[in-house]
Amino acid sequence: MNDNFDDPYGDDSEKELRDLLNELLSGGGTISPEHLAKAAGLPHDPATLSALITQLQDAIQNADGGIDWSVAMRQAEERATSAQEQVSAEQRTRFDRAFGVASLWLDEAVDFSASQTQPELLTRRAWVAASMPTWIQLSEPVAISISDSLTRVISENAPEEMRDIVAGAGKVIRGAGGALFAMQLGQVVGQLSAEVVSGGDIGIPLLADGHGAILPQNASEFGAGLDLPHDEIDLYLAVRELAYARLFRHARWLRLHLITSITAFARGISVNTDELERLADRFDPSDTEELRQAVASGSLIRSQSDGQNTALISLETLLALVEGWVDAVTADATSRLPRSDAIAESIRRRRATGGPAESAFASLVGLELRPRRLRDAAALWRAVTNAVGIVERDGLWGHPDLLPGPDDLDDPSALITRLTHADGAEVAADQEFDRALDELLRGATPAAPGEHGTERSGTDTRDGAGPDAESAGAGDRNSGDADAEGQNDAGSGGAGAENQNLGDAGAKDQDDAQSRDRNKDSPGANPDN
Template identity: 55%
Template sequence: MPEDSDDRRPEDELREMLQRFLSGEGPIDPTRLAGAAGMPADPAQLQALMAQLQAALSRTEDGIDWSAATRQASAAVQRDPGSVTSAERDAVRQAADLAALWLGETTDIGVAATELQLLSRQQWVDATMPVWQEMSEPVANSIASALTRAMQEHAPEEAQEMLAGAERILRNVGGTMFAMQLGTVVGQLARETVAGGDFGFPLLEGRGALLPVNLRTAAEGLEIPEDQVRIWMAVRELAHARLFHHARWLRLHVLSSVREYAEGIRIDVDRLEELAETFDPTNPEELRQALQSGALIPPKTDEQVETLARLETTIALIEGWVDAVTESATQRLPRRDAIAETVRRRRASGGPAEKAFGTLVGLEIRPRRLREAAAFWRAVTDAVGPQVRDSLWDQPDLMPGSADIDDPSRVIARLQGAGELDEMDLALQELLDDAERGAVEPAAGSEPADGEGPAAEEAGADEASVDEPAADEASADEPEPDDDADGGPTRA
C-alpha cells in the first residue's frame, strides 16, 4: 500500500513498522529481543520468536494468545526430552502398586484414586499448562495494559496518532512476550518436577502422576537404593491425589485463593515510566531484567497479605497431611527419613524455575510451615486416630486454621467431643424437649378427664399407701434413670 494513501490507518503504519523490525530490517537486533524474552538466541529459537510475534500482530481479537506459552514450553522440553526404558517404567508401576497397598493401611479416604499416571515431560506440560495459565493470567493482563499505557504516554508527539488506534496490537504483542516467558519457565519446571504434587498446588485434577525420567535423576547422588526412592515418591504422590479426590472442594478452594491474590497485583507504573524514559530500544536487556526480577510488581497490599496468609495455611495443611501420612505408610522403608529430609530441603529451597515463576508472577509456589503442619497432623492422629483425623477434610468449615497448627489442642478437644454440645446437638435437644413437654402437659383451658387430675392423683396415692408396702426413704429419694448418667445424651 503506498505511503501517501488516504486510506492508510495509523495502526497499519505501526504494524508494518513492527513487521519490518521482526523481519530483521528494523533498528533493533532480533537477537536482543530474543534475550528480552528469556530465550536462547540460536537461529531456530529466534525464528520461533519472530513467528509467534508476527502471529500476535495479525490477531484480530484482543487478549493474550496463551498457545504461545504451550509452544514455548514444548520447544524447551524438546531440547531435552529425556528417555525412559520399559524396565524403568515397569519398576515405577510396581512401586506404585506397593504404595497403594501401604497407603491403604494408613488412610481410607480417596480409595478410588489408586492409579498413578506415568508422564513424559511433554505430557506433564500439556496436562498442567491450563493451571499455570490461570495463575498467571491476571498478572499478564496487568503487565500488557501497563506497557501499553507507558508507551502511549511517553511516545514522541509525532507517534501519538499512530499509537492511539493501536492499543490492541500493543497488548497482543506484550501479552505474547509474557506468555512466551511463562512457557520458558514451565518448560524448565518440566525438567525439575518428579510428581504432580511437587509444588503444593493441584496442577492435575483428581489425578496423581510421576515423571519416571525425573524420578531417576532425583534418585541419583542420594546414595539410597533407587527402589526405595520410587516407593516413597509413589506413596507421597498417591496420598496427594487421594486427598484431592476425597475433598472435591479443595482444588477449587486453592485455585480461587491463588486467583484472588493474583488479581490484586498491580504493576508499578512509576517504575515502568522510569524504565520507559530511559529505555534504549537497542538494548532490551533492561526490560528483561525488570520482568525477571519482579521489580515491576509493587509490595503486597493488606488484602493480598491476608489472602496469601490464608493460602499458605491451606497449602501447609495439605502438604503437612501428605507428609504425615507418607511417613506412617513408609515405615517399612529403611531409608525413609533420609529420603523425606532430602525432598523437604529441595522443596524448601526451590529450583531455578520455581524462583523464575515467583518473580514473573509475584507468587512463590514453595509451601511454607511444612514441619509445623506435619507435626499438627501427627498430634491429631495420635489423639483421635486416622479416621477421625481425616474427617477434617469433609467440608471447608472444618478446616483448621493457622493458630491450630501452632496449638492443636482445641481441634483435638473438638474431635474428641470434649463434653460440649455443638449447635446442631443443642438445637436437636431443644426440639426433643419441646416434643416431650407437649406430650405430657394438657393444652391450656382444657378440663381434666375422669380419673385424671389432682383428686385422682390423691386417690391413687392413698390406694398405694394401703395396698403396697412403703418404700424405704433412700429409694423414694433416688432420681429416675437419666440419659445424662453416662456424661451426656447418646448421639447418633
C-alpha cells in the same frame, strides 16, 4: 493531532503499527531480534530465535485484544523435548509395582479410598500438555494487568507524531505484550518440566482430573544424588503422589478453592507503572540488561497491599496444610522403608528452597507457591492423629471451615482441645439418648430434662452432677409449686393405672415405689404425699 489519519482508531492505524512491529522484528528497526530475546531472557540460538520471531509476528497479525496462550504451550513443549527421554518398559514395570504396594500401605494410613483411575507415567512434554491449562489459569490475571499497563505507558510516552497510531492500535500492543508474557511463561513451565518428579510436586493439583502421575526420567535424576536404593525411592515417591491424589479426590472442593484463592490474589496484583515509565524513559535498545533484570526480579509488580497480605497468609496456610498432611501420612505409610526418613528430608529441603524455575514463576506472577510452614503443619497433623485418630483427622477435610487455621499451626493444643471436647459432648449426648430409650422400652415414664443429675439448660453434661446438684435442681423445681407436684403424682398414678389395665400388678407396685422414692428425695416435696 496528526492529520494523516481521518480515523485514528480505524484499521489503518492498526495496519501501520503491525507493519512497524514486523519491520522491527525482522531486523529492519532499531531493536534487533537478538536484543529482544536478551530482554525477554530467552535463548539466543538461531533456531529458537527464529521461532520466537515467527510466534510474535503471528500474535501481532492475529491480535484481537486477547492473549494467544498457544505461544506459551509451544515454547514449553519445545524446551521440554530438548532433553527428554521416553518412558521405558523397565520403568513401567518398576513403578507399576511401586504403585501397587503404595496403595496397600496408604489404605492403612488414611481414611480416603483409592481412586479407580490408574496413576500415569509421563514424559516431560506430556506433563507440559497436561499442566499448562492450570498454569495459564494462574497467570492470566497478571498477564492482563501487565499488558494493559504496557499499552497505557506506551500510549502516554509515544512521540506526538505517533500517538494517533498508538491510540488506535491498543489491542495490537496488548496482544504483543501478552505474547511476550506468554513466552516467558512457556520458558518457565518448560524448565519446570525438567525439575518436577510428580503431579503433586508443586503443591497444587496441576492435573485437572486429579489422578496420580510420576515423571520417571526426573524421578531417576532425583534419586541419583541420594545414594539410596532406587526401589525405595520409587516406592516413597509413589506413596507421596497417591496421597496427593486421594486427598484431592476426596476433598472435591479443595482444588477449586486453591486455584480460586491463587487467581484472586493474582488479580489483585498491580503493576508498578512508575518503574515501567522509568524504564521506558531510559530504555537503550543496545543494552537491554536493565529491562531483563526488572522482569526477572519482579520489580515491575507493586508491593502487596494489606488485603493481599491477609489473603497470602490464608493461602500459604492452606498450602502448608496440604503438604503437611501429605508428609504426615507418607511417613506413616512408609514406616517399613529403612531409609524413608532420609528420602523425606531430601524432599523437604528441595521444597523449602525451590528450584530456579519455581523462583522464575514467583517473579513472573508475584507469588511463591511454597509452603513456608510445612514442618509446623506436619507436626500439627501428627498431633491430631495421635489425639483423635485417622478417621476424625481426615474428616477435617470435609469442608474448608473445619480445617485448622494459622493460629492452630502456632499452638496445635488448642485444636486438639476443641476436637476432644466435641468428642466428649457427642458421647454424653449418645449416653443420654440410650438411657431415655431404655426407660421407654421398660414402660417407665422417661425422665424430664434435668432429672437423674442431667441439667440440659446451661450445664455441661460431660462433667456430670452429684447428689447435691440433683437435690438442688429438684428443690428449684418443686419449691412452692404444689400444683406441679400434684400433676407429677397424677402422672405417676396414670402410669400405674395403665400398667394395672395391662394386668401386670407387679409392674404397678414397682412403678408406685419409684414414684414414692422420687417424691421422698425431693427437698421441696409435700410431706402429705
